[in-house]
Structure formats: structure tokens, C-alpha cells
Amino acid sequence: MLIGGIVLPAYGQIRTTQDIDVAIAVKEIEILRQLFEKLRKNNFEIPTTPNLDAACVYLFDRENVVDVEIWQQPDGVIFDKQLLQRRTRLPIAENLVVWAIGPEDFIINKLARKDRRVQDEADVASVLVRQKDALDENYLVRRAKEFEVFGLLGALKKKAQET
Amino acid sequence: MLDENATILNAINQNPCGVRELVEKLHWKTERVISLLKTMLEQGLIEFHENITLYRGRPKKLIVASTLGSEFLETFDRCQRKTIQINSNDIKSAIYQADLAKKLEQYHVSPIQRFWELTSIALKVRNSFTVEDSAKTSSNF
Numbered sequence: 001m002l003i004g005g006i007v008l009p010a011y012g013q014i015r016t017t018q019d020i021d022v023a024i025a026v027k028e029i030e031i032l033r034q035l036f037e038k039l040r041k042n043n044f045e046i047p048t049t050p051n052l053d054a055a056c057v058y059l060f061d062r063e064n065v066v067d068v069e070i071w072q073q074p075d076g077v078i079f080d081k082q083l084l085q086r087r088t089r090l091p092i093a094e095n096l097v098v099w100a101i102g103p104e105d106f107i108i109n110k111l112a113r114k115d116r117r118v119q120d121e122a123d124v125a126s127v128l129v130r131q132k133d134a135l136d137e138n139y140l141v142r143r144a145k146e147f148e149v150f151g152l153l154g155a156l157k158k159k160a161q162e163t
Numbered sequence: 164m165l166d167e168n169a170t171i172l173n174a175i176n177q178n179p180c181g182v183r184e185l186v187e188k189l190h191w192k193t194e195r196v197i198s199l200l201k202t203m204l205e206q207g208l209i210e211f212h213e214n215i216t217l218y219r220g221r222p223k224k225l226i227v228a229s230t231l232g233s234e235f236l237e238t239f240d241r242c243q244r245k246t247i248q249i250n251s252n253d254i255k256s257a258i259y260q261a262d263l264a265k266k267l268e269q270y271h272v273s274p275i276q277r278f279w280e281l282t283s284i285a286l287k288v289r290n291s292f293t294v295e296d297s298a299k300t301s302s303n304f
Contacts, residue, residue, distance in 0.1 A: 009285040010292035016281035018263045065270040065277075067263060090291040092284065100288075117252040 001087055001099040003074055003109055005123070010090060011103040012126030019067040023101065025079040026052065026072065044068070076112025076147045077105060082139065103131050104140045111149040111156075121156060128160035165239065167199055168208060172228050172236045175209070179225045200226065208232035 004021030008014075026032045032050040040046060045060040055073040060066075077083065086102025101109060107127055110120040128135075144150040174180075174188050186196050203209045210229045213222040228236065264274045 006284070006288065009289040014285050014289055016278065016285050018260055018277070018281065062270075065267055065272045067266075088292060090288055092287045092291050100292075115252045115255070117256055118248045118250055119253055119256065 001101055002090070003071065003077070003101045003106070004069075007090075007100045007106055008123050008127070010088065010100060011106060012123055012130050015123070019069060021069045021071060021074075023071045023074045023077060023079075028052075074109055075114060076108040076110075076143070076149070077101070078146075086136070086139075103127055103134070104136055104143065107135075107140065107153070108143045108147055108149065111144070111152055112147040121152070124153075125156050125160050128157055132160075168203055169236060169239045171196075171199060171203065171226075172208065172232050175226045176228055176233075176236065179212075179227050181223050181225060185226060203232070206231075208235055 001023045002021070003023045004019075005015065005017030006020055008017075024035075026035070029050060029052055032052060036046055036050050039059060043061070043063045045062055046057065048054065048057060052072065055071065057070040057072070059068040059070060061068055071077075083102070083105055086105060087099045088102060089097055090100045091097045107124050110116070110124050113120060140153070141150065144153040170189065171185070174185060180188065182193075182196065182200065185200075186193050189196065200209065204211070207229055209232050210227050211224045212227050214225045267274050267277055
């Protein structure tokens, strides 16, 4: 499932990002090993060995010269049924349909980042403006409280209303 | 200094008040408020107006923003909105993005070409969501 800046144009402002963030939920090391193997065969550089506890694995796609971050524990994301129900299918090319994180979880993921930037807050504000009535408010508030970003979310909502 | 002036002007703009009330409102030390008010008066940013009431005693002096003070506040607010707001993580991210651009050059990929590719992907993402917007699919997970 795509997460991070690449998903932003779907829900908020159009902004480009040079790297790609992908969230995966793998429970067995063997599956992760197979995934790494496949990626290496496809010319991906992976500097680490498979590890289910690694929050993020940094890859480099040599063929397309793109940095890819594979998140096993994305900030503010719980791999549960609700997260999956809120995913969105994005048909970005004729033969390419990808899953993307839902708008509410996109917001929480951005706000809960340990290395949160002012840019992330601006991204969230743009989603709040554009998705105003389409967001599941109860879910958003619940997740925001869980990840202790409720106050920040409130401040950004206020900012979005003033816009 | 400018910040402090703006804070005082904002406070008296909302509700003109005397020095004591202003001190209470701002939770600043009395000496600090008095010193700032003195300077602001000299600069022509504020004026003192006597508040004549029916009550006996000395009329209360209200601090009011002068025309110059109001103009100052408007300009200050406008400048604040234009401030570039960043934190250390934005700077780290900018350095990372610059490193990625360098990497592109090492691999003989034009950063400008890449920018157009990324822009086209961003537009596809935007348009694909618009199409699928109403058909959000739930998983069989």
C-alpha cells in the first residue's frame, strides 16, 4: 500500500515527491526473504538483511534511479481491518492499479511522524481543506487520540477553516 | 520588540483597557509592560485616552492604538503570513532531496526530466482518485 507524499495529490494539494513510501504487513520472515530476493532480481539495491522488526527498509531502484522506503511499522498506522477498509484503489496507469492509504490514515501517518516537518502539517491542512466533508470524523479523532496528535489536528483544522 | 509591540496592540485592539488590566491580560511583569508602553508612546504607536465616567475619582486612562499603531499591526500581520515556516526536519529533508538530485546526475538522469515525470505521476494520482472517489473499495482482509 502506498503511503506518504506520493499519495498526497489524491486527497490534498498537488506536490511532487522524489521517493516512494510503501507500507507492507508481513508476518513471516520467509515471505520477507522472498520479497527481498525478487526485488534484488529486479535490480533493487537492498543494503540490509530481512528483519521483521525493522521499522523501515531503504531500497534503491537502480533501473529507475528511485529511492524506495518499505515501511513495516509506519508512524501512526495500525495494520487492522479499518485501515484496510479505508484504503483506496488508484488506477494510475492502464495496467497499474495500486492501493493507497485512506485519507484519514494519511493524515495521522503524517502527523505522527517522529521527524514531522512543517511541510507535513501543510500537507495535512490541504487534505483537511479538500476532503472537508468526506472524512470520517469519528475515526479520524479516535486515531488522532491514539497517536497523541489530537491537539495538533485541532490546530490544523482551525487553520484549514480560516483558509 | 516588534513581536511585543504587536502583542500589546492586539490586546488593546480587542478591548481598550488600562495599564493594570493590560498587565493582567498579558501575564507579563508590570515593569516590562510600562517600559514597552513608554517606548510605544514615544514611537506614536499608542495613545492614552481618558475614560470619563459618572463615578467619582480620577478618570481612568485607556490605552488605544493610534492610526500608526493600527497600520503597524496590519503590516505586521501581513508579514507574519508571509514568513517561511520550517523546522530542522524540513532542512534535513531539503538536504536529502538535494542528495537525490545529485544521485540522478550520477546516473545520468536529468533532474528536470525527473521533475516532469513526477509531476505527471502526481497528476495521475490526483485524477485516478477523482475517478475512483465514489467507489472506495473495501478489502476482503
